[in-house]
Structure formats: structure tokens, C-alpha cells
Amino acid sequence: MATAAPxxxxxxxxxxxxxxxxxxVCAVCHSGPGPGxxxxxxxxxxxxxxxxxxxxxxxxxxYTLNSQLWHVLRHYKDGSGRSAELxxxxxxxxxxxxxxxxxxxxxxxxxxxxxxxxxxxSTRPQPxxxxxxxxxxxxxxxxxxxxxxxxxxxxxxxxxxxxxxxDAFTVPRRLGGERVLLLDDTLxxxxxxxxxxxxxxxxxxxxxxxxxxxxxxxxxxxGNCRRIWDQARAAQFTFDQCCLCRG
Amino acid sequence: xxxxxxxQAAVLxxxxxxxxxxxxxxxxISEAGSALRxxxxxxVIMPAERRQYVRELASRVGPADVSHAQALIEDxxxxxxxxxxxxxxxxPENLKLIFNRPPFIWVRGxxxxxxxxxxxxxxxxxxxxxxxxxxxxxxxxxxxxRVTVLSGLARGIDTAAQSxxxxxxxxxxxxxGTGILAPVYPAENGELAERIVETGGxxxxxxxxxxxxxxxxFPRRNIVMSGMAAGTVVVEAAATSGAKMQARLALEHGKxxxxxEPLVASQEWARRYAGRPGVTVxxxxxxxxxxxxxxxGVPRQLMLSF
Numbered sequence: 001m002a003t004a005a006p007x008x009x010x011x012x013x014x015x016x017x018x019x020x021x022x023x024x025v026c027a028v029c030h031s032g033p034g035p036g037x038x039x040x041x042x043x044x045x046x047x048x049x050x051x052x053x054x055x056x057x058x059x060x061x062x063y064t065l066n067s068q069l070w071h072v073l074r075h076y077k078d079g080s081g082r083s084a085e086l087x088x089x090x091x092x093x094x095x096x097x098x099x100x101x102x103x104x105x106x107x108x109x110x111x112x113x114x115x116x117x118x119x120x121x122s123t124r125p126q127p128x129x130x131x132x133x134x135x136x137x138x139x140x141x142x143x144x145x146x147x148x149x150x151x152x153x154x155x156x157x158x159x160x161x162x163x164x165x166x167d168a169f170t171v172p173r174r175l176g177g178e179r180v181l182l183l184d185d186t187l188x189x190x191x192x193x194x195x196x197x198x199x200x201x202x203x204x205x206x207x208x209x210x211x212x213x214x215x216x217x218x219x220x221x222x223g224n225c226r227r228i229w230d231q232a233r234a235a236q237f238t239f240d241q242c243c244l245c246r247g
Numbered sequence: 248x249x250x251x252x253x254x255q256a257a258v259l260x261x262x263x264x265x266x267x268x269x270x271x272x273x274x275x276i277s278e279a280g281s282a283l284r285x286x287x288x289x290x291v292i293m294p295a296e297r298r299q300y301v302r303e304l305a306s307r308v309g310p311a312d313v314s315h316a317q318a319l320i321e322d323x324x325x326x327x328x329x330x331x332x333x334x335x336x337x338x339p340e341n342l343k344l345i346f347n348r349p350p351f352i353w354v355r356g357x358x359x360x361x362x363x364x365x366x367x368x369x370x371x372x373x374x375x376x377x378x379x380x381x382x383x384x385x386x387x388x389x390x391x392x393r394v395t396v397l398s399g400l401a402r403g404i405d406t407a408a409q410s411x412x413x414x415x416x417x418x419x420x421x422x423x424g425t426g427i428l429a430p431v432y433p434a435e436n437g438e439l440a441e442r443i444v445e446t447g448g449x450x451x452x453x454x455x456x457x458x459x460x461x462x463x464x465f466p467r468r469n470i471v472m473s474g475m476a477a478g479t480v481v482v483e484a485a486a487t488s489g490a491k492m493q494a495r496l497a498l499e500h501g502k503x504x505x506x507x508e509p510l511v512a513s514q515e516w517a518r519r520y521a522g523r524p525g526v527t528v529x530x531x532x533x534x535x536x537x538x539x540x541x542x543x544g545v546p547r548q549l550m551l552s553f
Contacts, residue, residue, distance in 0.1 A: 006541050010525030011501035065296055066271065068501055071346030074278075074294070082363060083343035086542075090501075124292065161295050188295075236523070 004096035007089055008239075014068040015061040015094075017232040018215065018243040024224045029057045029190060030243050031217050032224030042162075042189040049164040052201035053194045054208045056109045058243060059187060059215035060098045062232060073185050073214050077133040091185065092137040094213055097239040099143045105244035106181060110207045115178035117147040120196045121154055121169065134185050144183075151180070152196055159195050161188065168195035171203035180205045187212040251335070252320065255351075257282035258332040259316035262350045264307035267300065273333045273350035275301050282334065286313070323456045328427050329354045341365060345474040345500045349453040352471070353427035356449030358420070363543040365395040365420070366505075366535060367472050367497075369490040370404025370482035378404055378483030381507055383411035385480060388532035390417020394539065397422060397476050399468065400436050400443075400450075404482045404490070409439060412448075419448045422472040424465045426458035451475070469493040477542040478503030480535065486516045498525060503538050505529045 021027045026040035028047070033040040039047075047053035063069040076087035107113045119134050139145045152169045159168040180200050184193055197208045219229040261282055265272040276282045279291040285305055293301055320330055331337045332351040339360045342348045366389055368382055386396050386408040396412040398405040400421035412419040421443055424432065427450065431437040440450055453471050454464060469492055473479055479497040481504070484490035494517075497504045504526045511517045511528050521528050527538055 010503055012524040013498040014501045066268075066346060068346050068499060071344075072501075075343070081340060081343065082361065083340040086344060086363075 004093035004100070007093040008097055011068075011072075011090060012237050014072070015237040016063060016069075016229070017235055017237050017246075018059045018062055019228055019232070020243055020246045025228065028055060029187060029215055030059055031062070031215055032222055032226070032228050034222055035224070045162065046164040046189055046191045046194045049191075050166050050194050050198035052166075052198040054182070054197035054201075054210050056209045057187060057190065057193065057215075058102075058106060058109075058209065058211045060094060060211065060213050060242070061215075061237065062217045062229070063214040064217060064219065064229070069214055070216070076137070076185075077128075079128075079133070088133055088137060089140075091134070091213065092140040095137060095144065095183070096141045098211070098242065099141060101239055102242040102245065103143060105242055106209050106211065109244065110179045110181070110209045112179055112207075114147060114181035114209070116149050116151065116175070116205075117144050117181045117183065118149055118151040118200070120182065120184040120192050121150075121152050123154065123159055123168075123192060134183065138183060147181075151175070152199060155199070159191050162191060164191040164194045164198075166195070166198050166202065168192070169199040171199055173203075175200065175204035177204065177206055179207045180209075182208055182210045184210065184212045185214065187215045252317070253313075254282055254334055255320055255330055255332050256313050256317040257286050258334065258351055259319065260308050260312040261285065261304055263312060263316070264304060266303050266307065268347070269350055270347040271297075271300060272304060273348055274346075275304065276350060277333045280334070282332075319456070323353065323428060326428065327355060328456075331358070331360075336360075339475055341476065342471070342474045344502075345470070347470050348474055349471055351453070353452045353456060354449050355427060356420075356444035357447055358449050358451070359395065359418075362395065363477055364393065364539065365397050365476045366539065367397040367476035367479040367493070368404070368408035368482060369398060369469075369472070369479060369484075369493050370408075371484050371488050371490060372401050372403040372405075374403035374407065374483055377509065379407035381509070382407040382482045385482070385507075385529075385532060385535070386411040386417070386419075387415040389535070390415035390419075392532075392536055393417075394536075395420055395448075397472055399423065399472060400431070400440060402433055402435075406436060406439065408482070409443060413442055413446050418446070419443055420451060420475070421448070422451045422453075422468055422475060424454075424468040425452065425460045426454045426456045427452040428456040429458055429460070432460040465489050466492055470496055473497045473500055473502055476502065477539055478505060478535070480505040480507070480529065481510060481517070482507060483510060484514070484517075486514065491516055494520060498523070501525070503527065503542065505535050505538075 028043040078084040155167045155170040157165040157167040337360045396419040409419045473496040
């Protein structure tokens with residue numbers, strides 16, 4: 001088995017440290033809340049639209065628009081060509097390095113090891129053919145592949161950027177007390193992620209934790225976002241710590 | 248006009264009208280999969296944060312702009328130059344890896360768009376004898392290993408690297424800071440430019456065909472050179488050099504950066520970079536080739552574990 005480090009070390013400059021939750025850092029998604037708030041504006045907005053929102057969103061990296069990680073997380077899905085293959089390998093390697101170190105951190109917030117790993121399905125108007133590239137990436141990670149089940153399917157209600165809904169996704173079977181690790185590539189408002197998490201809880205999952213590769217951040221949005229971004233850029237990203245175990 | 252050419256003309260018209268950085272225009276064209284559809288206002292799947300940009304862009308282009316672009320393409324491509332846009336099959340795979348890729352490149356000579364085996368060798372125009380010798384030695388080694396040597400056709404390190412590549416029977420590509428039809432800059436390298444093309448390499452320009460060597464072109468040119476390579480070797484460069492800027496760009500792109508030992512010994516900026524991930528201090532050509540294998544040799548079925 002190949003290790004992920006050689007495929008990701010040169011990219012460490014393109015990832016950005018996610019701060020631990022606390023004053024000035026959103027308790028849910030780790031971006032910047034408005035002054036005096038514990039939870040950021042977008043998390044507040046979408047979480048109240050579903051019955052069972054997830055309280056633990058664990059981003060691996062922050063990123064801004066027009067940056068290298070932003071490019072990677074969009075174009076690893078392009079399918080054909082060597083460049084898309086390289087980007088897809090990078091995405092798999094990020095997941096591999098994160099899970100190798102931080103699956104215990106995720107288990108701690110779940111109250112036990114995840115029994116199932118699943119991902120948020122595509123909500124593109126025209127679904128792509130074949131397996132979703134994120135699923136392919138997960139199946140390349142030794143520790144995640146055996147646990148992976150495509151639990152979620154698109155439901156009757158359409159989710160948009162700012163609109164989460166309990167019925168955006170359905171789960172075809174009853175989850176008998178299985179703790180779920182929910183994965184997605186990017187988090188912008190959290191509408192899709194919160195919809196998916198709520199569907200899992202409503203179908204019997206006792207606990208859901210969500211890991212996303214990148215949480216978008218706009219440093220101009222507010223003072224906390226600016227401070228989080230500037231502090232993160234001043235330090236070298238490392239897989240040794242995540243936003244749960246960082247002191 | 249056939250469909251691919253109409254697409255190319257639409258790409259140029261959209262770039263000419265760009266309200267923002269050209270790479271944002273490259274991005275929305277690539278996302279839409281068609282410049283003509285963007286111009287026609289047809290619905291395309293676009294991330295929310297790009298929709299406003301697309302509306303503004305499309306509103307700035309009129310039909311005359313597309314026919315002007317078409318005339319330009321016909322004129323330039325009648326002079327042994329090819330146009331490759333972000334929509335074309337021949338757009339280099341290495342360039343697709345970077346977020347700030349150019350919407351188009353003009354090419355004189357031959358590209359190998361599918362190949363990832365390219366290394367940029369760059370450095371100061373005020374090169375020392377030792378620096379030129381190092382550049383030539385590395386370039387010869389890369390040429391023998393069938394790795395394309397990219398550089399910028401400037402005086403000093405660039406000239407040493409590209410001349411040595413040709414002399415060793417290798418392939419070199421010059422990514423230039425001027426238009427593809429503008430006089431070669433510097434003029435003394437006109438003959439080198441011709442030899443590059445004759446020996447299976449290419450001259451690549453991301454600018455309008457007649458663009459003079461303006462100062463602001465060179466940082467942008469460095470983005471494209473870093474993008475077209477799997478990694479960059481900075482042979483000799485002071486902290487204020489454009490080559491040092493390419494070192495930073497390479498890291499921003501997640502590309503490999505190679506710093507020869509003498510550079511690390513003599514330059515404070517290189518010492519700061521040397522300990523960072525993705526940076527290799529080079530004492531031997533194999534230090535570069537070993538990293539290149541990791542870049543190009545990723546197996547398709549790979550279980551990533553520890």
C-alpha cells in the first residue's frame with residue numbers, strides 16, 4: 001500500500017489551518033461568527049431549517065475563492081485526463097492523512113467509533129454517470145473503504161445554496177443505532193450538509209459527525225474571519241493536528 | 248467559420264472584455280464548457296459565486312468583438328502559430344492543475360500537452376559563471392532523462408539552460424513575456440528562439456500577439472511557466488529576482504521547488520524556503536528526477552494508507 005504523504009507534502013502550502021472552536025470561532029463550522037456570536041451567520045441560518053442539524057462540522061482545511069485548494073476541490077471531479085487523476089489522488093490523499101491521525105478525534109465527538117462512513121450525494125441538476133468522484137476517493141482510503149455505504153439518495157425537495165430541508169435527501173433503510181461519519185468535499189453555507197445529516201438522524205442514526213475537506217472563508221466578511229485567516233496563513237499547515245485536537 | 252474556431256474567437260472576445268483577472272474568465276469558460284454558450288446567455292451550470300461575473304462578462308461583448316477576434320486568429324495562425332484555448336484538447340495537462348491558468352496560449356513549435364514531464368529552470372539575468380554552469384549541467388541531465396526544460400528565454404540562467412538542453416539533444420520550451428508576434432526579447436536571443444522551434448520545442452505566449460515586454464507581463468508569465476512544469480529549479484536568484492517570485496508561485500501551486508545547494512548557502516530567502524514541505528535542496532540531478540517520478544507516476548489504483 002502506498003502512503004499518502006509523498007502525494008500531499010508539496011501541497012501543504014495550499015492548505016490552511018482550521019482553528020479550534022472557541023471565542024471568535026464558530027462552534028459548528030470553525031469559520032468566523034459575527035461579533036458576540038458563538039455560531040456563524042450561515043450555520044445559524046441553515047441549521048434552523050432542519051429538525052436534526054449536526055453540531056460538529058470538522059473541516060480539514062480552510063480555503064478562499066480563487067485559490068489552489070478551491071481549484072482542486074472543483075476540478076478533481078472532471079473525470080478524464082491526467083490532471084483530473086492527479087487532483088483526485090490529492091483529494092484521496094488528504095482524506096487518508098486526516099483519517100490516519102484524527103479518526104479518534106471524530107470518534108470522541110460521535111461517542112464511539114463510526115459504524116458507517118457515507119457522503120453527501122451530488123445535487124447537480126443533471127446527475128453524472130457512474131460513481132461520484134468523492135466516493136471514489138473514499139474507496140481509495142484504506143481505513144474508510146470498508147465502512148463506506150452510499151446511504152443517502154436525493155429526496156423530493158430541492159436544496160439550494162441557502163435552503164436546507166429535511167426532505168432533500170432520503171435514506172432507504174432504517175439505521176439501527178449506527179453512528180455515522182458523513183463526508184463532503186466543500187462547505188459553503190452548509191445547506192446540503194445539514195440536510196444530509198438531518199436525514200441520517202431521522203432515519204435512526206444516533207450520532208452524526210461531518211468531515212469536510214475544505215470550508216470556504218471570506219476574510220472580508222467580518223473581523224473574526226479576517227483574524228482566523230491571517231493567523232492561519234502565518235503558520236504552516238500540518239496534518240498532525242485537527243480543529244478538534246488543536247489546543 | 249467552423250465550430251472550434253468560433254469557440255476560439257468567443258474565448259478571445261470574452262478575455263478582451265474581462266472585468267477581472269484573465270484566469271477568472273478562463274475558469275468560467277472552462278466551467279461552462281463553451282464560450283459561445285456564455286456569450287449567448289444560455290443557462291450553464293455555474294457555482295453561485297461565479298454567476299455575477301458571468302453576467303457582467305457576457306454583457307460586455309458584442310458581435311463585432313467576436314468577428315474582430317476571428318480576424319486576429321486568422322491572421323496570427325497564418326504565420327506558423329497555433330492558438331490553444333482552455334476549451335481545446337491540446338491545452339496542457341500541467342496547466343489544468345493550477346487555479347490561475349491562462350484562458351489561451353499561442354504556440355510556435357510543438358507542445359506535448361499530455362506530458363507531465365517538464366521542469367522549469369530559471370534564475371537571474373545577471374548570472375555568474377558558476378550559475379550558468381549549474382544551469383547547463385542540470386539542463387543536460389534533464390534532457391538525457393527526456394524531461395522537457397522550460398525557461399523564459401532571458402539572458403543569463405535561462406539562456407544557459409535552454410542552449411544546453413538543445414546541445415544535449417533535448418527538448419526545451421520558452422514561456423515568454425511578450426506577444427508571440429512581437430520581436431524576440433532580448434533581441435540577441437532571436438537565434439536561440441529559432442533553434443528551440445527547430446529542435447522540437449516551442450515558444451509559448453499567453454499575451455496578445457503584439458504585446459511588448461511590459462514589466463507587468465513577467466510575473467504573469469512566471470505563473471504560466473510554473474503551471475506548465477511539474478516543478479521549478481531556481482538556479483541563482485537574489486531576493487528581488489523574478490525567479491524568486493516563481494519559487495513562491497510554485498509553492499502556491501503545490502508544485503515542487505528545487506533549490507541547488509550553492510543557492511541555499513548564499514541566499515537568505517532560499518534558506519527560509521529550504522525547510523518547507525515540497526522543497527528539495529538539490530545536490531545531484533537525481534534529487535530532481537526522484538521527485539518527478541512521484542509527480543508523474545501515480546498509480547491509478549492506489550490504496551492510500553499508513
